[in-house]
Amino acid sequence: MPDPYLPDAPPRPEYPRPQFTRDAWLNLNGEWQFETDRSDSGLERGLTDRELTGRILVPFCPESELSGIAETDFLEAVWYRRTVTVPAEWADARVLLHFGAVDHDTTVWAGGQEVARHRGGFTPFTADLGDVAVPGEELTLVVRARDSRHTVQARGKQATWYANSHCHYTRTTGIWQTVWLEPVPRAVALRRPRITPDLATGSFLVELPLSANVAGHRVRATLSDADGTVVTVEGRADLDLCPRLVLNVPENRRRTWSPADPHLYDLALELLGPDGEVVDTARSYAGLRSVSVRGKELLLNGERVFQRLVLDQGYYPDGLMTAPTDAALLRDIELGIAAGFNGARLHQKVFEERYLYHADRLGYLVWGEFGDWGCETGVRDDNQRPDASFITQWLEALERDHSHPSIVGWCPLNETYQNLHDRITVLDDVTRGMFLATKQADPTRPVVDASGYAHRVPETDVYDSHCYEQDPVAFAKIMAGLAEDRPYVNTGPEGRSWSVPYRGQPYFCSEFGGIWWDPETVAAAGDDTSDSWGYGERPRTEEEFVDRFRGLTGVLLGDPGMFGYCYTQLTDVFQERNGVYRFDRSEKADTAQLRAAQLRPAAYEETT
Structure with a gap:
């Protein structure tokens, strides 16, 4: 393993839960024993009781380069093992074992005893080690993570076939966020607080x-x-x-x-x-702030703040869904601000909480989202189908992130497919269940029941659409209906509506742009054999890209009926080459020009 990741300097050493910090804790990132279990037979073969054959660098998933493994084939199940010494100074405490996120179905043993099970790849869970952890003594931890492509689950943009393609990306299996031990008082202890501002x-x-x-x-x-x-x-x-x-x-x-x-x-x-x-x-x-709805306006602290959001998928070339460093999380926010955005839709995964910490510090507006892209009921070869675990895991995300002031809205579902004439209604049940769960857990923020495509909840706080028309003139015509309360609405096959009618809610185009700007391919004499993709015809020059960006954003900046927009996207992701920046975060176009395009005077007063 690389020298910087010695036991006294583990990867991702920062405290992972910045809104509920304790001084005493033990970071368990670093080298663990590891073994792939391709047939998910490890329990029968005794993997709980023996040494494992390989090594991995936690918290990076085995598909990632940073893990030291970089295995991108399907991993039915994986196992981890590590022996730790519980600090002797924790003698009077109860020891908790925390996992930031493990994908997807996890069982944890400590000292040979099962101490936790958790289903869901995006949210944290904790094992109370009770009397198993003895201060001053060694303790062996074993983790099994199962992640079958045939198991119904929320997976976001993770590919269900071998290779990356279009907007499907390399899978994440197993531990992908920080693991740590924490002592708490035995008789009674504080649990995570909920902090709600009342401006x-x-x-x-x-x-x-x-x-x-x-x-x-x-x-x-x-x-x-x-x-x-x-x-x-x-x-x-x-x-x-x-x-x-x-x-x-x-x-x-x-x-x-x-x-x-x-x-x-x-x-x-x-x-x-x-x-x-x-x-x-x-x-x-x-943070003392409010989010409110007044007619079609979405207000921050009672004032109009046009939300210039960017779609951020939070993937990294070497760490996949895990940022290589804490500085990389911060850098993504700084890149968004440099390009003129004042916030982001955190797209198709529940981001590491330290991202939200940096957003809180920098004043970056965030919409929290779940990873469930394209969820539907009728496609049997796609395992991303709605079930009760969606609601369970979403509630865990809401509990974790409630107190972050940077979050100004919730988006539990994205681009769901459900025609009004469908007879299978489980998606309706899950959509309404996630909406109601969100409103019960947090009535202080607006909720969009599903971003784009199928709006199924009549009382959804926000209505939106996705539109990737590349001609600014045609885009303006598509969006013009909002002035007459006839906003653009995504429709399904044969023009059938996916949605309940619009009823005057705040509205925004929550995905647009996605300009297929791939300067390396253009430099190679327009090589059409490239596996890159994006929306529309590729610009031939940087100037053409900037002009199209300026035209598309200008349509929405000048619309007094819009409270904001979300441009696709912050960075390229693997073969998807429609980012403002490259996948390695290098500049792909003159950032100053993109910023200037977005900071032009809008149809109303800007406060930022």
Whole structure:
């Protein structure tokens, strides 16, 4: 393995959960034993009880180059094994084993005992090791991840046949986000908080779930800024499994979060024992902002902010769905801002939480999304079909990401196929279930039931469409109907509607552009044998690409009925060559010109 990844310097060493941090933790990234189990017979063959034959660098998936394996064939199941020494100073604690994400169906053993199962490749889960983890002693961890292409699952853009093609990309199997150990108090401990801003009253609602209730305990939350403590509030912790504290910010200390001023307050959380001693503590942060709907407008802090979003799929040449470094996550946001975007649709996967942390810090507007592209009921050779696990995993994503101020909307589904005349309605059930789950878990943000194609929930907060027309004049005609409450709506075969009628919601074109700009192929005398692809005819020069970009974005910037748009896409991804930047993040066109194209005066006042 590369020298930088020695045990004292594991890959991705940063704390993976930046909105709920504790000082004591042990990063388990680094070298693990590894073995491929192509027939998923490892349990019968005793892989839980013996050494494995290979090595892998966690948290990178075995398909990636950074893992040290780079096996891109189908992997029915994979196994991991590692022995760790539980720190002796954790003697009085209960030890938790956290996984950021494992694709797809995971079983975990510790000390020979099964301690966790989890289904879903995008969301975190935790194993409480109970009495299995003995401080000061070694503990053997074994992980099996099954990822059959025949198992119904949400997989996003992962290919279900061998090779990459069109917008299907190399698969991810097994561990692909950070693994770590964490000690918590045995009797009662803090769980992940939910922080909800209330701009109207200048306050934060801080909900503090607990592992149990113990007589005499209290919770305390302290909000602070650069000038020191803003407010401290205490409450009882023995009457409710989720004590709620309201932190009122004095008017002279109120400062809203926005792209123009992404101000964050620090938040200290404490669990106090009967004598006032600190039993458990964690750090977090919060942004004071609101998202609201007024007619067709989507407002931030009560003001119009045109959302110039870019589609970001979060793939990397060497790490696939895992960023090679934390700096790479930050860099993607900086690249979007440099090109004139003020936010992103995080497309077809649940991004690493540290991406959201950087978006919070930089004031980058984000729509959180699930990975389920093209979900439908009628295609039997496609395993991305709706089932209850979609809702379960989406709820886990909502719980993880609720408190991030950069998230201004939720998008549980994308480009679903369901005609009004279909007799199979399970997709309708799952669509409505995911919409209702989102509104129950977070009523403070707008929800689009499905981005593009099949809008199935009449009360969806946002209506949208996807349109890849490449001629700006024709594109303008397609989008012109919004002025008369007849917006462009995606339709299915024979022009049949996929959607319930539009009823005046805020509307945006949430995918457009996708210009097939592949300068290397153009330089090779227009070689049409290239396996690259994008939308429309390839521009012949950079100037032609910039002109088309300017024309398409200009159609939507000048539309007073739009609250924003989302341009496809930030970077090329493998053979898909329609990014603003190349796959390696190098500049593909003059970024300054793209930024200038988007910062032209729109039909209303810009605040950013």
